[in-house]
Amino acid sequence: NRLSFLIAMRTSKSMNFIRILPLCSLLLAATPAIAQEEGDDSGLGLETCELLVPGTPLSTVGQCGWLEMPENPAEPEGRKINIRVARIPARGRVAEPDPLIFFAGGPGQAATESWPLIAGALRKASENRDILLVDQRGTGESNPLKCPQVELEETLSADWEQLEPMTRQCLESLDGDPRFYTTTIAMHDIDAAREALGYEMVNLYGCSYGTRAAQVYYRLFPERVRSIVLDGVVPQTLGLGTEHAIKLDQAIYKVLDGCEADTLCAQEFPGSADKLRDLIATIGDKPVDVTVVHPTTGEPVSLTFNREVMASSLRFLTYSPETQPMLPMLIHEAAVEGRFERLASQMLITATGLQQSISQGMEMSVMCAEDYPLFPAEIRPNGTLMGNLMERVVKIQCGVWPRGPVPDDYHEPVGGDVPILLLSGEFDPVTPPEYADQVAVHFDNATHLIAPGQDHIVATRGCMGDIVSRFIIDGYADNLETECMSQMKPSPFFISLTGPTP
Numbered sequence: 001n002r003l004s005f006l007i008a009m010r011t012s013k014s015m016n017f018i019r020i021l022p023l024c025s026l027l028l029a030a031t032p033a034i035a036q037e038e039g040d041d042s043g044l045g046l047e048t049c050e051l052l053v054p055g056t057p058l059s060t061v062g063q064c065g066w067l068e069m070p071e072n073p074a075e076p077e078g079r080k081i082n083i084r085v086a087r088i089p090a091r092g093r094v095a096e097p098d099p100l101i102f103f104a105g106g107p108g109q110a111a112t113e114s115w116p117l118i119a120g121a122l123r124k125a126s127e128n129r130d131i132l133l134v135d136q137r138g139t140g141e142s143n144p145l146k147c148p149q150v151e152l153e154e155t156l157s158a159d160w161e162q163l164e165p166m167t168r169q170c171l172e173s174l175d176g177d178p179r180f181y182t183t184t185i186a187m188h189d190i191d192a193a194r195e196a197l198g199y200e201m202v203n204l205y206g207c208s209y210g211t212r213a214a215q216v217y218y219r220l221f222p223e224r225v226r227s228i229v230l231d232g233v234v235p236q237t238l239g240l241g242t243e244h245a246i247k248l249d250q251a252i253y254k255v256l257d258g259c260e261a262d263t264l265c266a267q268e269f270p271g272s273a274d275k276l277r278d279l280i281a282t283i284g285d286k287p288v289d290v291t292v293v294h295p296t297t298g299e300p301v302s303l304t305f306n307r308e309v310m311a312s313s314l315r316f317l318t319y320s321p322e323t324q325p326m327l328p329m330l331i332h333e334a335a336v337e338g339r340f341e342r343l344a345s346q347m348l349i350t351a352t353g354l355q356q357s358i359s360q361g362m363e364m365s366v367m368c369a370e371d372y373p374l375f376p377a378e379i380r381p382n383g384t385l386m387g388n389l390m391e392r393v394v395k396i397q398c399g400v401w402p403r404g405p406v407p408d409d410y411h412e413p414v415g416g417d418v419p420i421l422l423l424s425g426e427f428d429p430v431t432p433p434e435y436a437d438q439v440a441v442h443f444d445n446a447t448h449l450i451a452p453g454q455d456h457i458v459a460t461r462g463c464m465g466d467i468v469s470r471f472i473i474d475g476y477a478d479n480l481e482t483e484c485m486s487q488m489k490p491s492p493f494f495i496s497l498t499g500p501t502p
Contacts, residue, residue: 040063040065042065042196042197042198043196044065044066044067044085044193044196044197045065045066046063046064046065046085046087047063047064047065048061048062048063048064049061049062049063049064049086051064051086051112051113051115051116051133052113052116053113053114053116053117054113054357055357058116058117059116060088060115060116060119061088062086062087062088062089062112062131062133063086063087063088063089064084064085064086064112065085065086066082066083066084066085067082067083067085067134067189067192067193067196068080068081068082068083069081069082069083069137069188069189069192071143071176071177071180072177072179072180073180073185073188081137081142081143081176082141082142082143083134083135083137083142083143083189083192083193084110084112084134084135084140084141084142085132085133085134085135085193085196085197086111086112086132086133086134087099087130087131087132087133087197088115088119088126088130088131088133089130090126090127090128090129090130091126091127091128092127092128094128095128095129095130096128096129097199097200097201098129098199098200098201098202098203098226099129099130099131099132099197099199099202099203100122100125100126100129100130100131100132100202100203100204100205100472101132101133101134101190101194101202101203101204101205101217102114102115102118102131102132102133102205102206102210103136103204103205103206103207103210103211103213103214103217104136104139104207104209104210105207105208105209105210105232105457106139106208106209106358106359106362106363107136107183107209107362107363107366107367108138108139108357108358108359108360108362108363108366109139109209109357109358109359110135110136110139110140110141110142110144110359111133111134111135111136111139111140112133112135112140112141113135113140113357114357115131115133117460118207118457118459118460119131120460120465121459121460121464121465121468122205122459122465122468122469122472123465123469124465124466124469124470124473125468125469125472125473128473129203129472129473130199132193132194132197132199132202134189134190134193136186136189136190136213136362137180137181137185137186137189137362138176138178138181138186138359138361138362138365139359139362140359142189143175143176144359144361144362145174145176145178145181145359145360145361145362145365146359146360146361147166147169147170147173147360147361148169148170148173160392160396163393163396163397164396164397164399164400167364167396167397167400167401168400170360170361170364171361171400171401171402174361176361177402178361178362178364178365178401178402178404179365179369179402179403179404179405180404181361181362181365181366181404182365182366182369182370182404182405182406183212183213183216183366183370184216184220184406184407184410185404186213187213187216187217187220187221188220190217191217191220191221191224194224200224201224201225201226202224202225202226203225203226203227203228203229203472203475204217204218204225204227204228204229205228205229205231205459205468205472206228206229206230206231207231207232207457207459208231208232208234208430208431208456208457209234209240209366211230211231211232211233211234211431212234212236212240214228214230215230215236215414215439216236216410216414218414218416218418219414222416222418225418226418226419226475227418227419227420227421227471227472227475227476228418228419228420228421229420229421229422229423229459229468229471229472230420230421230422230423230436230439231423231457231458231459231468232423232424232425232428232430232431232456232457232458233422233423233424233431233435233436233439234431234435235413235435235438235439236410236411236412236413236414236439237411237412237413237438238374238435239371239372239373239374239375240367240370240371241367241371241375241390241394242371242374242375242376242390244386244390244430245382245384245385245386245387245388245389245390246384247428247429247430247431247432248311248314248315248318248384248385248386248429248430249384249385249386250429250432251318251427251428251429251432251455252276252314252318252327252385252429253273253276254427255318255324255325255327255328255427255490256272256273256276256327256328256331257273258490258493259272259327259328259493260272260273262492262493264493264495264501265328265493265495268328268329268332268495269328269329269331269332272327272328272331272332275331275332275335275336276331276335276385278335279310279331279334279335280307280310280383280384280385283305283306283307283310284306284307287304287305287306287307288304288305288306288338288340289302289303289304289305290302290303290304290305290340290341290344291303291341292341292344292345292348293345294348295345295348295349301348303344305340305343305344307387308389309343309344309347310334310340310343310385311385311386311387311389312347313343313344313346313347314327314330314331314343314385315385315386315429316346316347316349317330317343317346318427318429318455319429319430319455319456320455321425321427321453321454321455321461321490321491322491323346324427324455324490324491325490325491325492325493325494325500326494328493328494329493329494329495329496329497330342330343364397364398364401365401365404367394367397367398368394368397368398368401368402368403369403369404369405369406370406370410371394372394372395372398372403373406374411375391375394375395376391379391379392379395413438413439413442414439414442415442415443415444416442416443416444417443417444417445418443418445419445419447419471419475419476419477420440420443420445420446420447421446421447421449421468421471421477422436422439422440422446422447422448422449423436423448423449423451423458423459423464423468424436424448424449424450424451424458425450425451425454425455425456425457425458425461426450426451426452426453426454426455427453427454427455427490428454428455428456429455429456430456431456433448433450436448436450445476445477447471447477447480449464449467449482449485451464451485451488452485452486452488452489452490453488453489453490453491454488461488462484462485462487462488463484463485463487463488464485466484467480467481467482467484467485
């Protein structure tokens with residue numbers, strides 16, 4: 001019942017900033033400066049720029065410009081908006097003619113703000129290929145549809161009755177018509193950027209919601225696409241969010257079953273799954289008041305730890321293989337010792353990061369137009385950790401939000417003969433491997449790799465970045481060396497706050 005984590009609960013969340021930061025900070029330190037392009041005839045006014053990850057010191061250098069597009073495609077002479085376009089030229093002496101287009105997740109994250117987090121993992125692919133980044137309309141610097149920033153303490157004290165007026169307040173604050181910020185319209189912007197830069201063929205890499213965007217782009221412009229990589233796959237047939245509660249439980253209980261099969265974990269935290277079920281049954285009736293330290297200000301923050309906060313906290317932990325092993329210990333703390341502080345702190349850390357990285361207005365424009373029509377008409381209680389929280393939030397917000405046009409075949413499966421590599425994490429709580437299987441059957445040339453012990457977005461894990469790069473370089477999967485994946489495994493369980501037992 002608090003807007004900050006209700007938004008966080010709805011997002012498919014393409015990147016977990018906390019777990020990727022160490023990787024990127026090491027790899028991006030070696031990124032060379034890129035000189036301003038000479039003789040730019042794209043009409044985009046490309047100039048050297050720094051691409052920053054909000055709230056972090058991470059950045060990379062590229063060439064940035066602007067593409068002017070009509071806000072309403074049906075009125076080409078009407079209001080115009082500026083679309084932010086960035087190109088990172090290939091580092092090698094010879095550049096291949098087909099760049100890699102990166103589609104960010106969310107929905108609501110910007111390509112220019114997310115790419116630095118994954119750039120190091122795909123370094124081999126970018127050696128001889130340009131990277132094309134387009135902030136999807138409504139995100140980043142492309143006329144962002146961001147709700148007014150609300151102090152975290154204020155959102156934590158809000159209740160369900162305040163969600164509708166807060167949604168209306170966001171809607172009234174926006175400089176744009178939310179009906180024209182859907183995925184299909186945005187893909188025409190991206191193709192216009194491709195055309196302006198003179199690329200005939202492109203390769204696509206999408207993560208989480210970005211996998212949907214990539215599929216829509218391919219459906220619209222199949223003759224332009226040489227290869228596709230989908231990481232954390234969203235089927236086109238899915239109403240994103242309709243299965244979040246089920247898939248979260250699926251992932252969490254897999255982790256807890258792993259604890260039962262681990263001698264040390266089972267000895268220290270026996271019956272973790274039963275403890276979680278007991279917590280779900282009791283926390284709604286007996287919420288706990290908790291005071292924790294604000295992750296950025298260091299000031300104390302008081303909140304009521306109820307089922308919604310618990311669901312949010314555990315969901316965030318389930319996104320990362322570094323934090324999944326903490327689940328049995330933290331569930332034990334809450335169920336046996338009555339201590340919720342560390343779970344609440346995790347929720348605050350992630351909610352703060354999402355406030356900075358997600359354009360909530362764009363997120364609702366996509367959700368309400370494309371996903372809400374597939375939500376059940378009747379909201380029914382269920383026994384999952386999240387319960388019907390997702391349905392309640394979406395119903396309230398989409399009852400306010402204007403809905404844009406969606407093609408009649410939008411939710412039909414996308415398919416074709418283009419080489420496509422699909423990636424899944426074994427324990428992904430939001431886009432599990434079976435989603436990629438649902439997409440793969442519609443492609444004649446599909447390869448699906450499941451990263452053992454991993455979660456949401458796997459290109460940054462172990463050797464997966466090299467595998468993805470090889471696929472992009474070759475344009476097919478015949479030469480992929482996947483034996484290295486056998487070395488990937490779940491992180492060992494935390495037995496105490498000092499970490500796993502050596």
